[in-house]
Amino acid sequence: MALKSGVLLAAGFLAPTIATAQSAHDAESGETITLEAQADSSEWEQNEHFRKFYPLSVETLGGGTDDVDVELYEQRSYAIFRAFAESVGVDPDGMVDHLKNIPREMVMIVNRDPTVLENYESFMVALRGPR
Numbered sequence: 001m002a003l004k005s006g007v008l009l010a011a012g013f014l015a016p017t018i019a020t021a022q023s024a025h026d027a028e029s030g031e032t033i034t035l036e037a038q039a040d041s042s043e044w045e046q047n048e049h050f051r052k053f054y055p056l057s058v059e060t061l062g063g064g065t066d067d068v069d070v071e072l073y074e075q076r077s078y079a080i081f082r083a084f085a086e087s088v089g090v091d092p093d094g095m096v097d098h099l100k101n102i103p104r105e106m107v108m109i110v111n112r113d114p115t116v117l118e119n120y121e122s123f124m125v126a127l128r129g130p131r
Contacts (some may be wrong), residue, residue, distance in 0.1 A: 045124055049084035053077060057106055058117050065111040070104060077103040102127070 029064055045051075060073045078096045085095035108127050116126035 015095065047084060049080055049087055051120070053080050054120050054123050056080065057110070057123065061107065061110040061114075062117055064114070065107050068107060070107060073107070074100075074103040 028059045056073075056076055058077075060068060078100075081096050081102075082092035085092040106127070113126070116122050
């Protein structure tokens with residue numbers, strides 16, 4: 001079930017703060033899928049929907065995190081997460097539920113180290129952790 005599960009993204013995003021495996025619900029089959037957090041993430045990192053999360057984050061957090069409308073950032077992020085889920089055939093609401101902490105995590109990460117927004121690669125390392 002390579003990328004069809006789409007949940008590899010969740011594990012990679014939250015790698016610094018979660019266990020090494022995650023599970024999510026596949027809407028089509030009704031089964032739960034468990035994936036390794038440090039598995040090859042290159043395919044989902046290049047997904048068009050996922051790549052939209054980076055400019056959203058730069059736009060929202062690039063000027064600093066003090067005056068960020070976190071709820072708006074969350075809602076805009078969730079729209080991207082839903083579109084990503086649909087593109088890989090999993091339940092959009094389940095994906096959002098699974099990834100719901102990512103926007104606030106990103107705010108904390110950027111607050112500690114704004115340089116993570118300098119380029120997509122740095123951004124991805126901040127989200128998934130080092131390989």
